[in-house]
Amino acid sequence: MTIATLPPPAPLPAEPPAERSNYLNVSYGVVSWLLTKDHKRIAILYLISVTAMFFLGGAAISIVRLHLITPQGALVSADTYNRLFTMHGVIMVFFFLVPVAPAVLGNFCLPLMIGAKDLAFPRINLLSWYLYVVGGAWTLYAMLTEGVDTGWTFYAPYSSQATHYNVVPTLIGLVLAGFSSLFTGLNFIVTTHWLRAPGLTWFRLPIFVWAMYATSFISLLAVPVLAMALILLMLERLLHIGIFDPALGGDPLLFQHLFWFYSHPAVYIMILPGMGIVSEVIPCFARKALFGYKFVACSSLAIAFLSFLVWAHHMFVAGITLYAALIFSCLSFLVAVPSAIKVFNWTATLYKGSIAFETPMLFCLGFVALFTSGGLTGLFLATLGVDMHVHDTYFVIAHFHFIMVGGMVMAYMGGLHFWWPKMTGRMYSQWWSRLAALIIFVGFFLTFLPQFVVGYNGMPRRYYQYVPEFQVWNVLSSAGASILAVGYLLPLGYLFYSLRYGPRTGDNPWGATGLEWQTSSPPPRDNFAVTPTVYRGPYEYDTGKAQNEP
Amino acid sequence: MSLRDTLFTPAEQTALFDHTFLARERLEEQYASLPHQSETAAFGMWVFLATEVMFFGTLFLAVGAYWCLDPQTIELASLELNWKIGSINTFVLLASSLMMVLAIHATQLNQQKQAYRYLLITAGLGICFLGFKAVEYYIDYRENLIPGFKFDDAEWIARGVDASRIGYVKIFLFLYWVMTGFHALHVTIGIIAVSVMAVLTRRGRYSREYYSPLDVTGLYWHFVDVVWIFLFPTLYLLGTHTL
Numbered sequence: 001m002t003i004a005t006l007p008p009p010a011p012l013p014a015e016p017p018a019e020r021s022n023y024l025n026v027s028y029g030v031v032s033w034l035l036t037k038d039h040k041r042i043a044i045l046y047l048i049s050v051t052a053m054f055f056l057g058g059a060a061i062s063i064v065r066l067h068l069i070t071p072q073g074a075l076v077s078a079d080t081y082n083r084l085f086t087m088h089g090v091i092m093v094f095f096f097l098v099p100v101a102p103a104v105l106g107n108f109c110l111p112l113m114i115g116a117k118d119l120a121f122p123r124i125n126l127l128s129w130y131l132y133v134v135g136g137a138w139t140l141y142a143m144l145t146e147g148v149d150t151g152w153t154f155y156a157p158y159s160s161q162a163t164h165y166n167v168v169p170t171l172i173g174l175v176l177a178g179f180s181s182l183f184t185g186l187n188f189i190v191t192t193h194w195l196r197a198p199g200l201t202w203f204r205l206p207i208f209v210w211a212m213y214a215t216s217f218i219s220l221l222a223v224p225v226l227a228m229a230l231i232l233l234m235l236e237r238l239l240h241i242g243i244f245d246p247a248l249g250g251d252p253l254l255f256q257h258l259f260w261f262y263s264h265p266a267v268y269i270m271i272l273p274g275m276g277i278v279s280e281v282i283p284c285f286a287r288k289a290l291f292g293y294k295f296v297a298c299s300s301l302a303i304a305f306l307s308f309l310v311w312a313h314h315m316f317v318a319g320i321t322l323y324a325a326l327i328f329s330c331l332s333f334l335v336a337v338p339s340a341i342k343v344f345n346w347t348a349t350l351y352k353g354s355i356a357f358e359t360p361m362l363f364c365l366g367f368v369a370l371f372t373s374g375g376l377t378g379l380f381l382a383t384l385g386v387d388m389h390v391h392d393t394y395f396v397i398a399h400f401h402f403i404m405v406g407g408m409v410m411a412y413m414g415g416l417h418f419w420w421p422k423m424t425g426r427m428y429s430q431w432w433s434r435l436a437a438l439i440i441f442v443g444f445f446l447t448f449l450p451q452f453v454v455g456y457n458g459m460p461r462r463y464y465q466y467v468p469e470f471q472v473w474n475v476l477s478s479a480g481a482s483i484l485a486v487g488y489l490l491p492l493g494y495l496f497y498s499l500r501y502g503p504r505t506g507d508n509p510w511g512a513t514g515l516e517w518q519t520s521s522p523p524p525r526d527n528f529a530v531t532p533t534v535y536r537g538p539y540e541y542d543t544g545k546a547q548n549e550p
Numbered sequence: 551m552s553l554r555d556t557l558f559t560p561a562e563q564t565a566l567f568d569h570t571f572l573a574r575e576r577l578e579e580q581y582a583s584l585p586h587q588s589e590t591a592a593f594g595m596w597v598f599l600a601t602e603v604m605f606f607g608t609l610f611l612a613v614g615a616y617w618c619l620d621p622q623t624i625e626l627a628s629l630e631l632n633w634k635i636g637s638i639n640t641f642v643l644l645a646s647s648l649m650m651v652l653a654i655h656a657t658q659l660n661q662q663k664q665a666y667r668y669l670l671i672t673a674g675l676g677i678c679f680l681g682f683k684a685v686e687y688y689i690d691y692r693e694n695l696i697p698g699f700k701f702d703d704a705e706w707i708a709r710g711v712d713a714s715r716i717g718y719v720k721i722f723l724f725l726y727w728v729m730t731g732f733h734a735l736h737v738t739i740g741i742i743a744v745s746v747m748a749v750l751t752r753r754g755r756y757s758r759e760y761y762s763p764l765d766v767t768g769l770y771w772h773f774v775d776v777v778w779i780f781l782f783p784t785l786y787l788l789g790t791h792t793l
Contacts (some may be wrong), residue, residue, distance in 0.1 A: 117580040120590050186597050194590040195580060224605035232612070232728065239698045241724040242717055254615055265786065373764015374720060399682065526579070 003513070022522040037122035041443065043108035044423070045129050050100050051492075057091035058488065065447075065481040067258035071468045077466045082149035083127045083165075083464060086181050091144070092168065093138055094177050097404055098266060101273030102184050102219075103132070105415045108214045108423060110188060112156060112523060113206050115532045115548075119513025128183040135176030142166035142173065151462060153263070156255040158266030159450025160236045168237055178230075181221040181269070185216030197515070199534035203294060204547070206514055207537040210297040216303035218265045218272075221308070226262030229255060254377045256318055260311035267308040271403055272300055274371075274411030275342055278364045281418050283539040284512045286353025290539045292345040299338035313382055317391050325384055328364035332382035339375055343368060344415060352478025357435040360508070363414030366441045367407055374402025379453065392462075395455030398448045398513030406444050413440070413491065420511045425522045426502035432494040440487035484548045509522040514538050514548045576760055587732050594764045599773045603738075606777055609729045613784055616721050623715045627722040628788035630709075634688040638785045640667035640778065645676035647775045650743060650744070650768045653751075657761045662754055665764075669748035671783050672771065676741040683734055697723045733781060736774045743767045 018528070023040045033041055056312065064084050066076040076084065107125070111118055119125050142148060146166045150159040155441075159325055192213050229489035232243050233255065242248020244255040268365050283290045290296060311319055312328040320328075355361070377399040380386050421427055439517070455461075458472050468472065508517040519528050532548040539548075581587040617624045653668035694702045697720035706719050748768050750756065756764050 111580075118578075120580065121594060122578075122580075182601055186594060186601070189597055190590060190594045193593060194586070221604050224601045225608045227606055228608035233730065235724075239724075241698045241720055243721055245726060249721060251615070251619070258611075282603065320693075340720050 003470075006123060012168070012401050014396065020520060021524055022520065024424075024522055026525045035126070037118070037126060038113050039107050039119050039125060040423075040523065041127055042125050043104050046107060046132070047097065047105040049129075049136065050096055053090040053091050053095040053099075054488075056140075057088050058485065060091070061088040062296050062481065062485060064088065065478040067464075067465070068474045069209055069471075069478050071205035071466050071471055072463050075341075079149065080147075082128045082462075083116055083143070083147030083465045084147050086151050087143045088283050090139060090148070090174070092404075093152050093266070093270075094174050095132075097270040097408055098181050099132060099177070099184070101408070101415065102181070102212060102215055102269075102414055103128075103411040104187065104411070105208075105277065105419060106215075106273065107184070109419060109516050110191065110209060110212055111195070112422075112519065112527055113209050113527060113535065113538075114195060114200055114547065115315065115515055116191060116195035116302075117526050117528070117531075119187045120195060121187050122155060123280030124183050125187055125524055126191075128180040128187075131180035131183070133179060135173040137173070138169050138176065139173030140171035154230070155259075155260060156233060156236070156240075157246060158254050160233060160245050161247075165325045168234050171234050175230055176229050177226045178223045181219050184217035185223075188212050189220065197532050200515075200547075203297065204534055205297070205377070206276075207279035207290065207293070207296050207300070209271075210300045211272045211279070213532060214300040215269050215272045215319050217301075218269050218307060219540060220500065221509060222262040222265040222269075225258055226266075228257035231257075231261070235319065250408075250455060251319070253315070253318060257312070258346045260314045261308075264311040264314065265278075265304075265307040266519050267400070267403070268303055270408050271371075272303060274367060274408040275300065276344060276417070277411045277415035278367050280512075280514065281360045281414050282349050283362040284418075284510055284514075285356045285358055285364075286350050287356075287541045288349055288353040288539075289537075289542055291348035292341070292344065293539070295341050299341045302338040303335060303519045306331070306338070310335060313387070316384060316387050326523050328388075329384040333379065336379055336382075343372055343375075357434075358439055359428075359430060360414045360418035360436060360510075362437040363410050363417060366437065366444075367414060370406030370441075370444065374407055382422065392456060392460055393455040393492065394451040394461055397461050398451035398455055399469065401448050406448065410444075411495075412439065413437070416491075416495075418510070419516075420498070421505040422516060422523070424499060424500045425504055427505045427509060428498035428502055429494045432490060436487055436490040436494070439483060441486065443480050443487050444483075447484055449476050449479070450480070503514050511544070513540055513544070513546045518546050518548050551695055553693065572777070583610050584760050586764075588760070588765065591762045591766050592769065595769045597605045599769065602773060606729070606732070606781075609725060609732070610780070610784060612720070613725050613729075616718060616725075617788065620718045623624045623711055623718040625789035626709055626711055628708075628786065629791065630693065631726065631786050633786045633791050634685050635682050635689075636782055639682050639686075640782050642675050642679045642682065643775045643778050647772050650719050650771050654761065654764055656770050657751065657756050657764055658758055660758045662751055666748055666752045666755070669751060671694050672707075673741050673744040673748060676737055676744065679737055680734060680741075683730065687716060695723055696727070699728070722752055729781055729785065733774070735775055736777065741765075744771060 023038055032046065036042060036045075038197060041366060050284045061084070064081065067073050073081065107119075143166075148165050148167055148170050150165070150167060154167070154171070163278045196205075235241070236245060236250070238250075240248065240267060242250035244250045244252050246252055279290055279296055305322070308327060310332045312324060314330045316325050316329075326501050362409050377395070381390065381396060381399055417428070417433060454466075454470045457470070459466055505521060509521075510517070515534065517525075517530060518532060535550050536545060536547055540549055574778050577587060581590065613624075627761055649668045649672040653665045653672060656662075656664035656668060690696065691700060692703060701720065701723075702717050705714070706716055707713055711719055744767060746763050747756075749766070
């Protein structure tokens with residue numbers, strides 16, 4: 001494999017020219033941000049709020065990991081422990097993983113990638129940010145006053161019986177956040193259908209847009225079901241009518257069905273954007289066209305479709321019939337097919353490419369490794385017999401953290417580093433960012449690999465204490481978590497630093513061919529001075545021609 | 551082919567109609583032309599309605615699930631609902647949908663005054679629906695049909711429900727309140743939207759060239775109607791009613 005580096009960004013002129021008008025300097029003041037209709041500014045608003053949520057959720061789990069250093073539990077009471085892991089789960093799932101890629105990177109890049117001036121409904125876009133903020137405020141209020149100890153899954157009847165915890169305000173927050181992601185999805189679908197630049201046919205769309213389209217499709221169809229399930233749960237708590245509580249005549253399985261009908265597809269809401277980001281970054285830094293473009297594009301849709309047919313594999317031991325379990329087990333295996341298509345195509349893209357190990361590429365290669373490991377262990381869990389044994393153990397925790405943290409957070413970091421020069425016009429420190437990628441990768445493996453071992457040996461999830469035999473693995477895992485924490489704090493430092501002191505980049509520092517790079521960086525308020533015409537696909541790195549070059 | 555299409559080429563139409571003061575006032579920057587904007591808005595409403603289908607679909611699923619678990623009890627509970635007011639309301643909503651169609655048709659013919667009248671009737675029928683619904687809720691209250699608030703187990707045992715099955719009656723009635731409640735909420739939002747459209751039509755804001763908000767409101771109103779069309783048999787007509 002040839003190893004080459006990209007040409008360095010164009011040298012700076014001695015006197016930097018007067019700053020061009022862009023979305024950042026077109027107007028100033030808090031109000032101009034809080035009432036903006038510009039998708040790029042809304043993306044920045046999301047970036048700030050989502051990052052705050054990420055570190056809150058991370059702080060909660062750091063305490064849990066420290067607590068688990070000793071078998072008896074080192075730090076907090078059992079009650080606090082339950083509230084902490086609930087806080088971690090709720091914040092990370094509903095306020096970080098679900099919105100992060102669509103609302104930050106999708107919001108910023110999607111209109112640029114399709115050559116539009118904005119999303120189809122800019123006011124609804126702003127509304128969705130406010131829904132997110134208000135929902136987040138409700139949830140934080142509930143978490144920080146009395147707390148919730150149900151876990152992020154809110155299984156009835158526990159969640160409807162326990163009277164002393166703030167379940168209802170949390171649920172209100174989640175319903176609001178749900179509608180926020182629903183409106184974002186609606187906007188993306190309509191925009192992709194109606195606002196593509198002339199010449200931009202469906203099969204010339206970047207894979208990231210395909211991924212956003214598939215993600216939005218899932219949000220649209222799954223979020224209302226979750227919202228209604230949570231509303232019913234709230235009403236059950238408030239009015240004491242048993243819709244889910246068996247003591248009152250309800251059916252707890254119904255809640256699980258409704259909950260997972262959203263929450264399993266939601267797993268793909270979280271991972272599909274990651275796959276989209278990787279499909280953008282790998283061709284750019286391998287200087288090759290994406291292998292099997294149409295297969296990668298259609299596999300996103302296939303994943304979105306299949307995601308609705310596998311929810312009950314979370315319920316194998318909940319009391320569904322054996323035949324239902326068998327069918328859901330078989331259907332779950334099917335999801336591996338489109339996922340594997342993607343992994344093979346990324347690998348084939350790398351083959352004989354001239355690979356540059358820039359920071360975004362490092363993150364995305366990390367994604368491929370971690371996603372593949374997480375995906376393969378998913379096959380263990382889809383197998384009915386195996387799942388009976390490892391259900392509700394740390395094996396499951398390790399599996400989905402490989403996908404969600406190892407996969408999605410890595411991909412998100414890759415995307416953020418890839419588009420950072422686009423968003424800010426500045427370049428971060430290459431040395432520090434590569435170091436951060438490495439630390440996150442190592443810290444991640446150290447945190448979650450031991451959890452596969454303890455889980456396989458039977459350590460149940462969500463327990464406050466454990467048998468002493470597992471201590472070595474837990475200490476390893478906690479040590480890994482602290483390394484991971486350093487890895488996540490580093491970007492906060494050097495990205496902020498780059499905002500002021502980073503060198504200005506040209507419009508297209510990576511030499512990428514996508515449409516979003518063919519306007520200035522940071523983009524002007526209207527994205528493109530003239531609506532571009534598209535002549536070719538997004539990854540023609542063989543000729544190096546941009547999408548809008550005839 | 552309309553008169554406009556026969557008289558002007560597409561390029562002339564763009565110059566004459568889409569770039570008029572109307573377009574300058576109503577056209578958002580991200581769209582190429584008013585028709586482009588209108589079609590996108592309608593598409594957006596269709597997508598939103600798909601999410602609404604899933605929203606109500608959850609409740610239909612819940613009714614279906616409990617109906618499968620114990621059809622006899624659920625049917626007995628369904629018999630106690632007031633199917634007569636329900637039927638009247640079905641006709642009221644259907645009539646209001648017709649008025650909505652006529653309002654849009656009148657706008658397409660540039661008859662804003664007619665459109666205004668039709669829109670008023672549409673909203674009025676919506677208010678009628680809510681009035682009947684309120685009467686029905688009051689009768690439900692009088693007949694002890696509010697589980698957890700005003701409910702009498704003994705009455706249901708007298709109607710032939712097994713004492714251990716009272717829970718299903720409660721669940722069904724609970725779902726009845728949630729479903730009709732959410733539907734009434736949608737009707738209320740619809741009435742507000744239609745009223746706003748009526749005022750704006752009165753001010754002459756919509757014409758043959760541009761009536762996208764009216765179109766989108768119409769879609770929403772028809773959807774609210776369609777939900778009721780499914781809701782009515784699912785809740786009221788599970789058992790065999792006698793006159």
